[in-house]
Amino acid sequence: MTDDRQTENAASEGTGASPCSAWKWFGNAGHFCAARHCMFHLTTQVGEYLVSTVGEYRPPFSKTGEPEEIGLDRLFETMVFRVSGQCKCGCGLPTHDGQELECHGYAEAASATVGHVSVCAHFAQMPNRD
Numbered sequence: 001m002t003d004d005r006q007t008e009n010a011a012s013e014g015t016g017a018s019p020c021s022a023w024k025w026f027g028n029a030g031h032f033c034a035a036r037h038c039m040f041h042l043t044t045q046v047g048e049y050l051v052s053t054v055g056e057y058r059p060p061f062s063k064t065g066e067p068e069e070i071g072l073d074r075l076f077e078t079m080v081f082r083v084s085g086q087c088k089c090g091c092g093l094p095t096h097d098g099q100e101l102e103c104h105g106y107a108e109a110a111s112a113t114v115g116h117v118s119v120c121a122h123f124a125q126m127p128n129r130d
Contacts, residue, residue: 018128019124022047023045023046023124026043026091026092027043029043029052030079030081031052031100032054032070032077037057037060038055038056039056040056040112041053042113044120045083049126050081050083051078051080051120051123052079053115053116054070054076055076055109056109057070074105074107075107076107076108076112077103077104078112079100080119081100082097083096
């Protein structure tokens with residue numbers, strides 16, 4: 001069984017609060033003040049958690065046109081936040097208070113993608129507050 005399949009099974013078969021089928025995927029970045037300059041972004045709501053991955057940061061002032069680090073020694077990062085509400089513009093994206101619960105860095109898009117899904121599966125096992 002591949003790592004992706006194991007991650008999917010762990011999320012959907014576990015006793016967690018949010019099965020994989022209940023995850024909500026968004027086309028917008030969920031964090032990073034300069035996310036509009038990131039070519040890569042994944043955002044997923046897993047129960048009461050928002051998992052956001054961004055990368056391939058290409059700021060407009062760059063002289064090389066190459067992706068720049070978005071954090072120390074990383075071109076991609078995944079951060080997790082607790083959902084605090086809904087965006088007022090109507091896009092459906094949840095809001096958060098900006099206090100990260102977890103952060104992971106990656107050097108390449110493939111690792112960032114696998115890492116994002118893995119973090120989603122981990123937080124799917126966390127109980128929701130009621």
